[in-house]
Amino acid sequence: MESVLFYIFAAASVAGALLVVFHKNPIASALSLVLTLFSTAVLFIFLLAHFVAAIQILVYAGAIMVLFMFTVMFLNIREESLKFDAQNLPVKLGVLLLILFIFGYFASIGFKKSFSLNHAASLPESFGTVEGVGEVLFKDYLLPFELTSVLIVVAILGVVAIAKRGTD
């Protein structure tokens, strides 16, 4: 059962990603990206990362995608400027497949020694919950957490500097 669901959502995320890359209309691309992000969130749940999955949907698929949509709408791109990527789709897809093939080939050379993960014997009880993640976040990784605030300040400042009109 799980494997069927995995393949469904994995296929959905790959399909979404391909549509992002190959669809000529940015709005359609943005919606496809939502599909990918959402499918990924489902995969997170399979991976027992419930809190992170929720965040993924709230922040990523919600907030960030709204930003994208807003920009696309705001810029009000004309129809003729959408034509450019439409040609040669088969060629481009072919190239992508080729790249994947080459990568796969080299990866199989490099990875011919089967790599080993130190699989955990058992997962902690609070794995993936708000409590568990919160404890790690605020105990072990407090500094990075604080640094994100600086990063966000920088981003806000940057957006203001670039987008605000007037010199004063």
Next chain:
Amino acid sequence: MDLSELFKSTLLIGPEIALIITGIIVMVVDPLIKGERKRNLFWIALVGLAVGFILNLERFHNGTSAFSGALSLDGFAAYFNLIFIIGAFLATILSKDYIESMNLRIGEYYALIIFSTSGMMILSSAREFMSLFLGFEIMSVSVYVLSGFNRRSVRSAEAGIKYLVLGGFSSAILLYGIALIYGASGTIFLDEIAANFNASNPLYLAGTALILTGFIFKIGAFPLHQWVPDIYEGAPVTVTGFMSVGVKAAAFAILLRVLFEGFSGIEANWMQALWIVSAFTMTIGNLAAIVQTSIKRMLAYSSIAHAGYALVGVVASYGGKELGLSSVMYYLFAYMVMNLGAFGVLAYLSKDGKECETFDDISGIWRRKPLTAIALGIFMFSLAGIPPTIGFFAKYRVFLSAVKAEFFWLAIIGILNSVISAYYYLRVLVYAYMREESVVFPRFKPTSVVALTILTIGTLLLGILPLNSWDLAIKAAGSFLLTFGAK
């Protein structure tokens, strides 16, 4: 981590906090004051950087770590912080006249310079990938914005978006590498990664390669150097000066720390890769610099070449760690002084919204502004590595450590390159000294002159009398090795 430890750790990162607070003050005060008075933000920025500088000095004496080992506040970090803070300080002074004459937004500019510096400082001491990545991004996002800071210039906006896209691309590669390393070792702390390192596990190798790629991008070295000239040319010239010295040095700091501490298990392999990278970087940077018609772009290519010279020192560390590392660190310091000076002269000669960037813009400055011409000459000689300047001294150290480590061919390629490089640096001087002036030069700008004087004297004096600047690099390299017990 309990509360008292947290408190202690917070106190220990005083310099970083000082800068972040300064940045926030600048940002908050900016909208509150109007018009001409905004220029006073300059002083707040300087005071903040000075405080950071003083607090940072403490670290040379007592190396320690904070946040359960996430940050290593050792002499190595202190040395790099010195480069960042001095660089930011002088870049700020140089920027004052420039941003006023270009009519850029003052508050955001200073705040971003300072935030970016704080990101670099996190980077120089990070021993844990999460802090590292955030420091990396704080620094990068700030300079993306700074590159596109001149909104009236389409070239600046172009530089900003190019930098952001390519930088984001490299950040994603870096992040993926971190993920692989995390998967292989189960931790993101460098010391534990080194302890678990297993060269037969391909996840480690792929992770190392991807992380290396991310750093090579930020250094601006072959084969990920293509962004450098475009972005350096398009960004406002003071920003170019700042990022060519700050971002590059920060990327080197983190490259050294991650490679030497985290991935020492396959030292021979990445060293070989860096050998090739270094040789190509020097050669490509120098060759392309020769045919440039814009000084700014020429200096951008020269900055690629200099990244190559510094990489020679990294490779030389294979033979003698202390010597090689210290030569890289000293090189970056020297590069900060001379390159900031070179860009400073360009900033100084910009006027009324027009940047000084072509050779014609500096033609004949000797006749109108002899002192500026002398400063430019000294910076060019230093960049070309002609004695007795700091540039010669730094190159001498790097190549000497390469010879000492028996990397003869790399040393020969390096010396050959620096021989070639004299040609295009000299061309600047031919225009400056031997041509008629073709543009009207801007009038005297007292603030920039202060910074240029400091840099000129620094370039010359540290070349003639390096005094303890070299010892400091040795000590810093020693403390770096001590941090992870390699000494």
Next chain:
Amino acid sequence: MLAWIIFAPLIGALINGLVFASGFWKKVLHGDEHSEKRIVSVVGCGVILISAAISSIMFLKLRALDPAERQIIQELFVWIPSGEFQVSYGFLFDSLSCVMALVVTWVSFLIHIYSIGYMHEDHSYSRYFTYLNIFVFFMLILVLGNSFPLMFVGWEGVGLASYLLIGFWYDDPEKAYAGRKAFIVNRIGDFGFILGIFLIFFVFGSASYGEVFKKALDPGFMSNIPGAVITVIALLLFVGAVGKSAQFPLYVWLPDAMAGPTPVSALIHAATMVTAGVYMVARCNIFYSVSPTAQMIVVGIAAFTAFLAATIALTQNDIKKVLAYSTVSQLGYMFMGVGCGAYIAGMFHLVTHAFFKALLFLGSGSVIHALGGEQDIRKMGGLRKFLPVTSLTFLVGTLAISGIPLLSGFFSKDEILGSLYERGFIIAWIAGLITAVLTAFYMMRLYLLTFEGEARASGEVKQLIHESPSSMTLPLIILAVLSVIGGYMGVPEFMGKVVGIHDSNIFEKFLAASILVEEIKHLEHHALGHWTLVVFSIIAAFLGIGLAFYTYIIKPSIPESVAKNPGISSLYQGSYGKWFVDEIYNVLFVRTFVRLANIAALFDMKIIDGAVNGIAKVIGEAAAILRNAQTGILRFYAALMAIGATAILIYIVLSVK
């Protein structure tokens, strides 16, 4: 005190540069040009006089010391402070550097004085003196520094000053180009030199003369080092010397460097800077003495250079070009001397050459000055009656360089030729003798065409001809006197005995302390005796002079018929065209490199000038390729980056076994 020899010119340069050349005097102090020139002359010449005086005092001090301990070392402070690689600012005043310092300071002083008259009309007078002082400063660092890095500082510094002075009249693009050519060719030499220094560092673990030479003399230490390493060091250093001292194949820059003001040619491109390579070889005598291969190569290149340059000088019509090729040729003699192990003989020729070549250049400057800038000897002639002092002193210089007995050039050249023979470099000896004939011939030709015969200058020019001011003639006279008597400090003992001087060859005795390897004293068994060798030299000198007289005075029709003779004219054209070395370099580089880079570029290539252009073109082609890769298109960069990232990934993954 020693340091002041060096710092006096620096102070002069600072004053002249910052106060006068920067325009501070005119713009801020509103001083007038006349007083500016006076102050600049006093400062410029004064500081050189100070350092000349100090070096003389130091020389006396040095002589007072016991011969075995004849060196004065002054360490100022540590320059490169790091454990085993420590380098300090230290100055070494031993007999070798003493000789060089005396020559440099006194000849510079005379040329500074001369420049007052020569450059008087020039608008950039203060800039000129600033550069000249900077040059002396770096030259003294080169000569007096006690370590290889410090020598390198001076080495680069004199190159810089030379570059600034060649391109001094920057309004003329050709002259600015000549400066650049000199700089680039010198960088090729510097490349070898600095590699040599690094290798010395690597082998000896130090770079100061004291330690390096101490270890090099220690048989225990040397037994661990393969002889080839020392040969490589010696040859790398010699590459530097080949660039700086204009030997084949890097001599091409020196004739072009004559674009600078004539006193500069005299000082930098004849008397001092170009001899730096000779000084360096003499300084590193140990390396050369233990490596016969290196000696063979040095002597071979030197002999070939001497001969080649002399043949070119035969037919040149530009007075300064003749002297330039003559300088190249004479430098070849010096390298033959130091190369065959006769370091003192080489240094001796360096000193006497400094006198007579400076004299000849200054004399030619006086002629050019008098003729209002004319340099073509076909438009001169008969100047003796207009310029009596110049012509007389010029004649002295000509005879001295030709090796006429009892003048300085005779003793020094003879000593080199003698040493070559005694040490078994027979081919070089023969080449030297032939070159001596050629030298006497072309120098006499130069003198005769310039000063004797009928005046070929145009009428207007003739009106203007005047003897130069005393500031110019005085140095000429002093140098002429030195050219006559300068040889007597090095009279060989076998000659001294004849006239009953006990203490002959004081030069050799003084310098012996600095030559760390015992020179092979005159070998006992050789076919020809001392006097026979001397006679050969004398015959060579007189043969050349006689031929010149015959050709240009007795039968003036000969040159023309020779030039037209089908058999000889190709030789004549070859010599006149400088054997087309510049063109050959061009073709070589064009063919081998550019065709590889871009075949189409061949057709665009204009074969104009020298190897420099060839190399520059090659680099330019490669650079253009790189440049075309920089399309500015973001996607393209991202693709390149992705390829780069993949390459790194594959490299790392596959390289780990």
Next chain:
Amino acid sequence: MIVTIEHYLVLSAILFIIGAYGVIIRKNLVIVLMSLELMLNSANLAFVAFSKALGNMTGQVFMIMTLTVAAAEVAVGLALVVAIYTHRGTLDIDVLKMLKG
């Protein structure tokens, strides 16, 4: 067939390459930024997958950090896109070649 961590890794690698491919082939700046998001998202997937395999939650925390970074980059990126659009009236990145050579 049991779904192993390797499955997730392969999926993440495919998403990463598609994202990188998007950056390389697309001319539309907004879509280029979306492709960057894809790359970051694929790294997140790898982090969370490893987190499950290793039984420690560092990977999940890292994913949260990446989220912040992505948000910051997108915000600044879109601001720059707007700036470019006001200058040039297009989102075609191939037009952005004033800086070259």
